[in-house]
Amino acid sequence: MDATTHCPRCDAPRASLVRDGFYHRADDSKSIQRIRCKECGKKFSNATLTPTYRQKRRRINETVRFCLASNMCPRDIAELVGVNIKTVAARLIWLAERAREKNQRKLQAYIDAHGPIKTVQFDDLLTFEHTNCKPLTVPFAVIDEVRIPLGFRVASIPAFGRLAAISRKRYGKRTDDSIMARNKLFQELQAILPPNVHFKIDGHKHYPRLIKQFFPDATNSVHISDRGCIVGQGELKKTRFDPLFSVNHSFANIRAKVNRLNRRTWCTTKRPERLADHIDIYIDVLCDRLETDRKKRRPRTSHA
Numbered sequence: 370m371d372a373t374t375h376c377p378r379c380d381a382p383r384a385s386l387v388r389d390g391f392y393h394r395a396d397d398s399k400s401i402q403r404i405r406c407k408e409c410g411k412k413f414s415n416a417t418l419t420p421t422y423r424q425k426r427r428r429i430n431e432t433v434r435f436c437l438a439s440n441m442c443p444r445d446i447a448e449l450v451g452v453n454i455k456t457v458a459a460r461l462i463w464l465a466e467r468a469r470e471k472n473q474r475k476l477q478a479y480i481d482a483h484g485p486i487k488t489v490q491f492d493d494l495l496t497f498e499h500t501n502c503k504p505l506t507v508p509f510a511v512i513d514e515v516r517i518p519l520g521f522r523v524a525s526i527p528a529f530g531r532l533a534a535i536s537r538k539r540y541g542k543r544t545d546d547s548i549m550a551r552n553k554l555f556q557e558l559q560a561i562l563p564p565n566v567h568f569k570i571d572g573h574k575h576y577p578r579l580i581k582q583f584f585p586d587a588t589n590s591v592h593i594s595d596r597g598c599i600v601g602q603g604e605l606k607k608t609r610f611d612p613l614f615s616v617n618h619s620f621a622n623i624r625a626k627v628n629r630l631n632r633r634t635w636c637t638t639k640r641p642e643r644l645a646d647h648i649d650i651y652i653d654v655l656c657d658r659l660e661t662d663r664k665k666r667r668p669r670t671s672h673a
């Protein structure tokens with residue numbers, strides 16, 4: 370009865386709960402304790418109040434989480450773990466909810482261990498839903514040098530350039546939610562960052578106004594970016610030293626690891642909410658990977 374502290378129906382305390390046998394859970398071959406409430410007579414089990422309650426395929430969760438952050442598409446993951454593609458789609462949403470909580474906890478743990486964050490790199494990642502006539506922008510903030518993501522939003526923007534007219538003709542006027550999304554992200558950042566933080570940004574005209582509004586005491590430096598160096602990786606620059614390396618590297622990495630953000634892919638985002646879910650899972654796995662790297666690195670030795 371370890372995990373259960375109260376009755377899920379009448380909220381009776383643990384003292385009113387009695388053990389009531391076991392059942393065998395076929396899905397992961399575990400023996401699950403049944404519990405009965407003496408107050409209301411309701412029977413339930415140790416599994417009732419767990420996050421995996423009512424899942425039929427618990428064993429796949431960790432693999433699906435890893436694969437979603439390792440550039441696999443839902444169809445391939447479904448084939449690998451032997452489930453229907455709809456199960457993978459459902460797990461994406463479930464894993465994302467848990468990832469969001471974990472990411473907040475990990476970020477707080479990092480701040481507790483290393484002190485307030487001094488420098489942040491901020492930029493927008495461009496992608497699209499369904500067709501590149503319907504672009505999306507992902508405002509994204511990372512800690513300078515350590516590349517730990519601080520937060521992001523997904524917002525629709527109107528098509529630009531040569532696609533603007535085609536997009537309007539085919540899909541009508543598309544709203545621009547980017548300013549609202551950046552405002553929401555910065556509201557969130559206010560709770561995490563100290564007022565005197567430093568922002569490294571590119572030449573986007575909205576950014577200085579945004580910083581002034583939400584961080585009046587913050588400083589910022591603008592770095593106009595060069596052209597990308599590798600075909601299909603606009604974010605990795607040719608220059609010897611890129612001041613926005615952390616955020617650009619994060620974008621290149623996320624494009625390589627989140628299947629629907631690959632350039633020249635036929636896996637596309639159908640719903641912006643699912644893209645946000647997918648990025649949350651990616652950040653969860655990325656933080657684990659960065660943590661493993663940090664532990665492997667021995668202190669005070671060079672990599673020569």
Ligand SMILES: [Zn+2]
Binds near residue numbers: 406407410
């Ligand atoms: Zn009860």
